[in-house]
Amino acid sequence: xxxxxxxxTHAKFTKRWQLERRKRLQRGLLDGLRQIIAPRQRxxxxxxxxxxxxxxIRGDPMPAQELVMSQKINLNVNGAGHAVEVEPDSMLxxxxxxxxxxxxxxxxxxxxxxxxxxxxxxxxxxxxxVTPVSAVGNAKVVTLEGLGTPEQPxxxxxxxxAEQAAQCGYCINGMIMAAKAFLDQNPHPSRDEIxxxxxxxxCRCGTHMRIVRAVQxxxxxxxx
Amino acid sequence: xxxxxxxxxxxxxxxxxxxRFLQASGGLVITFSLFGPKPVLARDAAQTSLxxxxxxxxxxxxxxxxxNTATLFTGKVETGTGxxxxxxxxxxxxxxxxxxxxxxxxxTTSATVxxxxxxxxxxxxxxxxQIRSAAAAGRxxxxxxxxxxxKVSPNELVAKDGTISVVGIPDRTVTYGKLVDGKRLDMEIxxxxxxxxxxxxxxxxxxxxxxxxxxxxxxxxxxxxxKILATFPYVQDVRIDGMLHGRVVRPYGVEATLQxxxxxxxxxxxxxxxxxxxxxxLGVVAExxxxxxxxxxxxxxxxxxxxxDAGQAKWSNWTGLPKMDEIWETVRKxxxxxxxxxxxxxxxxxxxxxxxxxxxxxxKTPFQMHGSIGPSCxxxxxxxxxxxxxxxxxxxxxxxxxxxxxxxxxxxxxxxxWVEASGxxxxxxxxxxxxxAAILSQAVGRPVRVQWMRWDEHGWEPKGPPIVQDLQGALxxxxxxxxxxxxxxxxxxxxxxxxxxxxxxxPDATGDTGTGKxxxxxxxxxxxxxxxxxxxxGRVALLTAWLRSPAQFETTFAMESFIDELAAAAxxxxxxxxxxxxxDPRAVAVLKAAAEAYGWHTRPARAKADHSGKPAHGRGLAxxxxxxxxxxxxxxVTVDPSSGRIKVSRVVVAHDCGLVVxxxxxxxxxxxxxxxxxxRTLHEEVTFDTAHVTSQDWQGYPxxxxxxxxxxxxxxLVNNRPEYPSYGAGEPSTNPTAAVISNAVxxxxxxxxRQTPFRPKRxxxxxx
Numbered sequence: 001x002x003x004x005x006x007x008x009t010h011a012k013f014t015k016r017w018q019l020e021r022r023k024r025l026q027r028g029l030l031d032g033l034r035q036i037i038a039p040r041q042r043x044x045x046x047x048x049x050x051x052x053x054x055x056x057i058r059g060d061p062m063p064a065q066e067l068v069m070s071q072k073i074n075l076n077v078n079g080a081g082h083a084v085e086v087e088p089d090s091m092l093x094x095x096x097x098x099x100x101x102x103x104x105x106x107x108x109x110x111x112x113x114x115x116x117x118x119x120x121x122x123x124x125x126x127x128x129x130v131t132p133v134s135a136v137g138n139a140k141v142v143t144l145e146g147l148g149t150p151e152q153p154x155x156x157x158x159x160x161x162a163e164q165a166a167q168c169g170y171c172i173n174g175m176i177m178a179a180k181a182f183l184d185q186n187p188h189p190s191r192d193e194i195x196x197x198x199x200x201x202x203c204r205c206g207t208h209m210r211i212v213r214a215v216q217x218x219x220x221x222x223x224x
Numbered sequence: 225x226x227x228x229x230x231x232x233x234x235x236x237x238x239x240x241x242x243x244r245f246l247q248a249s250g251g252l253v254i255t256f257s258l259f260g261p262k263p264v265l266a267r268d269a270a271q272t273s274l275x276x277x278x279x280x281x282x283x284x285x286x287x288x289x290x291x292n293t294a295t296l297f298t299g300k301v302e303t304g305t306g307x308x309x310x311x312x313x314x315x316x317x318x319x320x321x322x323x324x325x326x327x328x329x330x331x332t333t334s335a336t337v338x339x340x341x342x343x344x345x346x347x348x349x350x351x352x353x354q355i356r357s358a359a360a361a362g363r364x365x366x367x368x369x370x371x372x373x374x375k376v377s378p379n380e381l382v383a384k385d386g387t388i389s390v391v392g393i394p395d396r397t398v399t400y401g402k403l404v405d406g407k408r409l410d411m412e413i414x415x416x417x418x419x420x421x422x423x424x425x426x427x428x429x430x431x432x433x434x435x436x437x438x439x440x441x442x443x444x445x446x447x448x449x450x451k452i453l454a455t456f457p458y459v460q461d462v463r464i465d466g467m468l469h470g471r472v473v474r475p476y477g478v479e480a481t482l483q484x485x486x487x488x489x490x491x492x493x494x495x496x497x498x499x500x501x502x503x504x505x506l507g508v509v510a511e512x513x514x515x516x517x518x519x520x521x522x523x524x525x526x527x528x529x530x531x532x533d534a535g536q537a538k539w540s541n542w543t544g545l546p547k548m549d550e551i552w553e554t555v556r557k558x559x560x561x562x563x564x565x566x567x568x569x570x571x572x573x574x575x576x577x578x579x580x581x582x583x584x585x586x587x588k589t590p591f592q593m594h595g596s597i598g599p600s601c602x603x604x605x606x607x608x609x610x611x612x613x614x615x616x617x618x619x620x621x622x623x624x625x626x627x628x629x630x631x632x633x634x635x636x637x638x639x640x641x642w643v644e645a646s647g648x649x650x651x652x653x654x655x656x657x658x659x660x661a662a663i664l665s666q667a668v669g670r671p672v673r674v675q676w677m678r679w680d681e682h683g684w685e686p687k688g689p690p691i692v693q694d695l696q697g698a699l700x701x702x703x704x705x706x707x708x709x710x711x712x713x714x715x716x717x718x719x720x721x722x723x724x725x726x727x728x729x730x731p732d733a734t735g736d737t738g739t740g741k742x743x744x745x746x747x748x749x750x751x752x753x754x755x756x757x758x759x760x761x762g763r764v765a766l767l768t769a770w771l772r773s774p775a776q777f778e779t780t781f782a783m784e785s786f787i788d789e790l791a792a793a794a795x796x797x798x799x800x801x802x803x804x805x806x807x808d809p810r811a812v813a814v815l816k817a818a819a820e821a822y823g824w825h826t827r828p829a830r831a832k833a834d835h836s837g838k839p840a841h842g843r844g845l846a847x848x849x850x851x852x853x854x855x856x857x858x859x860x861v862t863v864d865p866s867s868g869r870i871k872v873s874r875v876v877v878a879h880d881c882g883l884v885v886x887x888x889x890x891x892x893x894x895x896x897x898x899x900x901x902x903x904r905t906l907h908e909e910v911t912f913d914t915a916h917v918t919s920q921d922w923q924g925y926p927x928x929x930x931x932x933x934x935x936x937x938x939x940x941l942v943n944n945r946p947e948y949p950s951y952g953a954g955e956p957s958t959n960p961t962a963a964v965i966s967n968a969v970x971x972x973x974x975x976x977x978r979q980t981p982f983r984p985k986r987x988x989x990x991x992x
Contacts, residue, residue: 069494087494090514098513103461104454106646108597109678110517111527113922116597144454153453160452164444164888167896168304168647169451170458170598195930202922204597205304205647206899208933210892 073133077102078146088134093117095133096143104144104173108202115174115201119143125181144173147180156180159218160211167205174201179215189219274639276621279337279415279424282365283408285358286319292386292401293325296359299339300351301331302447303618304647305896305954306889307347309445313885314352317438318359318430319366320383321400328446331620331642340419341619343650343770345851345952348885350420352950361413361425369403433883433946440944442888447644459616459643460601460675467603468497469513470664470674471520473506474684475727476532477542477915478766482506486536490519499523500667505727506537507664509672517677527679527920543914545765552588552692555713559759566745570753572696575707579698583789586694587782588979589962591687591910594771595927598646599681600653604661605671609633611662616645617654626655626734627662630725649900651720651769653685659724679920684723687910688771689715689740689764693782703794705805708751710783714740715764717774723767737762744775745783746849749805766910766917773955776850777901777962781980784846784963788829789976797826798845798967810854810880814942815847818856818878821940829967833974833991839864842972846963850956854880854942857898857960859934861968865991868984870969872902872932877957878940882948887941894957895937901961903928907981 070087077100084099091110096102096119108116110129117129120142148154153161156176166172175198182189182197189197194215203211276299277284287295296315302308308328316323329335339351363383370388371378374396381388388403390396413425433439450456475482482504490496490508495515500507506523510516524535532539546554576582603614611631617623620642628635645654657674665672676684691714698707718738725733740760747756791801799819806812818824824845834840839862847856860874875898884890907926911919919925966977975990 086512087514090512094512094514097461098463101463102454103457106458106460106598107675108599109922111678111921113678114597148453150449150453150455157452161444161449164448164892166304166445166448166451167306167892168597168644169448169456170596170646172451173454176452195933199930202597202927202929204595204649204900204927206896206903206928207892208899208928208930209895209937212930212933 075133075136075141076138077141078143079140084133086133089132091129092119092131092133092136092141093128096128096141102143102145104177106170106173108170108174113202114171115178116171118174118177118201120177120181123181123184125178144176147176154180156183156215156218159214163210163214163217165207165210165214167207171201171203171207172211175203175211179218183215183219187219189215191216194219273636274334275636276333276337277335279422280412281409282358282362282411282413284337285355285424286315286362286409288366288400288404288409290401290404290406292399293327294319294321294386294400295327295329296355297329297336298351298355299331299336299621300347301342301616301618301620301642302644303342303649305347305893306445306886307342308447309443309889310348310885311351311355312446313438313441313443314348314356315359317436318356319363321386323438323443325386331640333620333624333638333640333642337422338419338621339422341622343618345853345954345956346420347952347954348950349851349952352885354422354424356430357423357425357428358413360430361411361428362409364428365409365411365413366400366403370398373398373403436946439885440883441886443886445889457643458598459603459614459645460598462603462614462643462673464603464605464614464671464673467671467673468509468511468668469516470507470509470661470672471516471525471677472660472674472680473508473520473523473525473535473537474680475504475542476524476529476534476539477544479544480504480532480539480542480915483538483540485523485538488536490522490536493518493522498668500664502663502667503727503729505663505724507660507674509664509668513675520677525677525680528918532915545912545914545916547914548912551590551690551765555690555692555715555761555764558715558761558764559713562760564742564758564760565756566742566758567747567754567756569751569755572707572709572753572755575753576696576698578700579706580701581699581793582696583699583786583793584694584696585786585789585976585978586692587778587785588693589691589778589781590908590980591690591766591768591912592771592904592908593682593687593910593925594649594652594685595908595925596646596648596652596681596685599676599678600657600685601645601673601675602654602658602661603671603673604658604665606631606662606665607669610637611639613638613640613658613661614643615640615654615658616643616648617658618648618651619655623655623658626722627658629734630659630722630730631662631666650688650771650774651686651718653681656684656686656723659722663724663728678922682920682925683917684767686719686767686769688774689717689768691715691740691775691778693779695782695786697786697790699790699794703796705751705790707753708749709755710747710786711755711757711759712744712775712779712782713759713761714744714775715761715768716740717744717768717770719763719767719769721767738769740775745779746776747783748808748811748849749787750807751805766912772897772900773850773958776848777904777959780846780848780959781962781966784848784960785966785976785978788844788846788963788967788970792829792831792970795828797828799824800826802845802847808849808854810943811847811849814854814856814878814880815845817940817942818845818847818858818876821878821938822858822876824858829971831970831974834865837865840972842968842970844964844966844968844971846960846967848956848959850959851952853951853953853956855956855960857957857964859961859964859968861965861972863969863972863987865973868987868991870906870965870982870984870987872934872965875934875937876940877937878942879953879957880942881951881953881956882943883946883950884941884944885950887944890941890953891939893953894939897955897957898937898961899928899933901958902932902934902965905962905965905980905982906932907983909981
């Protein structure tokens with residue numbers, strides 16, 4: 001079939017992609033978690049669900065946990081220190097949203113599956129819905145609010161606005177934060193690399209085409 | 225004690241006057257604005273009722289402020305589709321007012337007119353003309369004020385960009401803001417009828433559409449900057465003084481009854497306030513969100529609980545759902561013989577006797593879900609016989625009435641303050657969570673915020689129903705269609721009963737079971753003998769309600785795939801075959817426009833099974849008439865026979881929704897529909913056992929990811945001209961996709977896929 005020039009490359013690409021994705025899950029999301037969780041701990045628990053650090057999410061309920069009273073914990077968020085009074089086992093997402101009043105990170109699934117809660121921790125994109133506050137330590141947390149301001153938006157934010165890359169917009173926090181961590185590592189990505197980088201962030205409205213264009217635009221603008 | 229973030233602390237008042245609300249909620253309303261917060265002084269200062277404003281008054285629609293900004297009030301709401309911007313363009317156009325100085329207040333029941341729910345691609349189509357008329361009346365009212373101001377006749381005045389000038393005397397100008405001087409626009413403009421059918425300002429003179437300067441421009445959406453900059457408040461972000469956090473604990477089985485609740489250990493959770501139990505309704509309330517989540521988890525709210533007594537709340541062992549693989553038989557059997565004819569032409573039954581070739585096929589589509597990325601959320605403040613709700617529902621005025629009914633309190637004491645939510649795509653959990661919050665708030669006497677967990681949303685949001693369709697077609701010896709039969713079995717697509725009401729033992733407190741009735745299809749072919757009928761039903765298995773383009777996504781899949789089957793059997797080009805049986809000029813126009821943009825060459829579907837194992841290419845075509853919008857879609861696919869994976873590379877859409885208000889907003893919506901319907905075609909199926917939904921997260925219910933997006937989506941706008949009205953574009957471009965992909969796969973590998981989703985396993989199975 002002479003009109004099928006790309007298929008073999010496509011098939012190979014797909015296969016490589018699947019491997020890549022598995023690797024990325026470990027390297028990106030879960031490496032982020034590994035860094036912050038005691039090295040010997042194989043899984044973390046939340047809402048009675050175990051997340052195995054090797055990437056498998058299991059649904060078996062956890063045994064009842066010890067109750068821990070809330071403590072004052074210092075967090076470095078968007079360049080400033082904040083003392084938040086929370087339970088150390090509670091997840092970072094709730095501290096950011098409810099204690100610090102931030103709107104960028106969103107609750108989407110609580111299972112590290114959708115990416116709506118993504119924030120940067122020491123430059124890595126992590127899922128704040130499964131990251132215990134106790135694991136943050138001195139790490140520098142950056143949320144969408146910390147990327148840019150309405151007066152001085154980050155180049156990614158400018159690009160998303162220029163491309164009108166949102167519909168309901170609930171996932172966009174995660175898209176921008178994941179793209180930020182990605183572009184910091186790979187400032188001149190191809191379209192396929194952008195798609196790979198965002199593959200574990202879910203969008204339901206179907207804004208994908210514009211999101212990819214926005215990241216391409218931002219990458220172009222940072223080249224200058 | 226946690227520090228609560230007070231978005232609207234001053235807005236908490238059980239009986240706010242509308243003026244106080246509008247002042248207090250300024251921080252919220254103004255998020256849509258480029259300007260700082262301001263009191264809407266022009267609105268009613270004295271009125272204390274929470275009833276919507278009277279539609280016949282200009283102030284029900286518009287306010288002009290001293291700084292020469294203005295506010296449009298509409299009962300319609302934004303759900304991510306861009307209607308806020310489109311409606312603002314319509315108002316700015318008719319008011320001769322700068323678009324970027326016009327705010328929009330949406331949905332809040334005490335501040336807006338009930339224009340009907342924001343569903344069914346009906347917002348621009350029906351609310352557009354209402355707003356257009358109100359804004360035209362506003363412009364006339366302002367010209368009259370200016371005529372008094374300048375002591376001239378209104379005919380000597382010209383309005384432009386929010387100022388009025390005396391013709392020929394350029395220094396005699398006055399702004400709208402100065403003219404109105406902070407007052408309420410108390411003019412009577414007249415209104416009759418209700419909701420979608422409401423006629424507003426019947427005597428106003430709207431502009432000639434050929435003179436439009438704001439309508440038709442691809443203006444940036446008003447809501448997008450805030451969503452990108454994290455300043456936009458979603459309903460999930462609303463925090464109220466004294467607010468508690470609630471979570472629900474749903475039954476293990478759909479209709480299981482609550483046997484017992486062991487609160488041991490729950491009470492020790494720091495911040496725990498109360499377990500609320502009413503019949504089979506179970507919820508928890510706590511000072512912090514984390515405590516509420518922990519308490520609910522102890523009672524059994526977890527992902528994939530292992531059984532009805534896995535948590536400290538024990539449920540009866542209910543297993544009343546049909547088996548998953550028997551659902552379509554159940555759908556068939558449930559039909560009580562009702563047969564609603566959509567088209568009856570000649571006699572299909574007789575004509576089949578004369579066929580040289582007869583084809584039969586059955587198409588099946590599963591339960592699918594809305595799958596909002598943000599689980600449903602609402603805040604309720606119920607105290608005595610008064611209630612305030614913060615909600616992102618697509619039907620604020622209905623939900624307000626439902627809540628008054630559910631709580632048994634006077635409607636005049638209920639207000640729903642609308643705040644945008646994560647996208648809904650139909651009736652998802654947003655209305656149900658309001659009822660959950662109402663019950664919890666009523667029980668504890670404080671404001672309660674409830675957000676569903678992911679498993680609550682996946683498990684309990686109303687689904688799109690499973691549908692089974694039988695088709696039969698007959699060809700004569702020349703390959704012409706002499707008979708067409710299409711019968712559809714469709715469970716209800718508009719069951720509006722509330723989950724919480726059923727759980728507290730008052731299932732009929734509000735809502736209606738609804739049916740799977742027409743319009744679920746627009747039949748447009750001109751076959752001589754045709755029998756197209758819907759067997760509509762009530763609830764089958766799970767709660768179902770409207771999901772983007774309810775049932776028509778599924779019926780278009782069957783109709784447009786089966787005509788492809790006939791075209792292939794007749795050895796004809798699928799486009800030419802369709803055109804031979806279509807008279808509707810707008811349908812013909814979109815099909816031809818899509819074919820031209822795609823570069824369609826006439827040939828029958830290849831349909832050759834290729835045993836080389838190499839990836840194969842195919843093209844597919846389908847069209848729809850949804851709510852008077854015509855859409856034709858063509859796509860290229862590559863099927864990898866070794867994996868069964870379908871990759872969509874190129875999509876072309878020709879779209880006719882008449883005069884387009886905002887071309888870029890429309891394209892955003894069309895792209896979204898294409899991607900979302902591709903997701904529904906390739907990936908999505910709700911799974912369930914006899915107790916409950918088992919696809920409770922994104923692993924169980926996968927949706928399309930970036931790896932599956934097409935390389936390009938090209939969009940051609942057809943009949944985008946002033947002589948056409950503006951039809952709604954929310955849903956229509958969803959419809960052709962499943963048929964397009966099925967037809968393209970057939971072209972590629974000669975295999976006909978008649979059941980969604982087309983997951984690799986199913987494709988592989990079909991190939992053998």
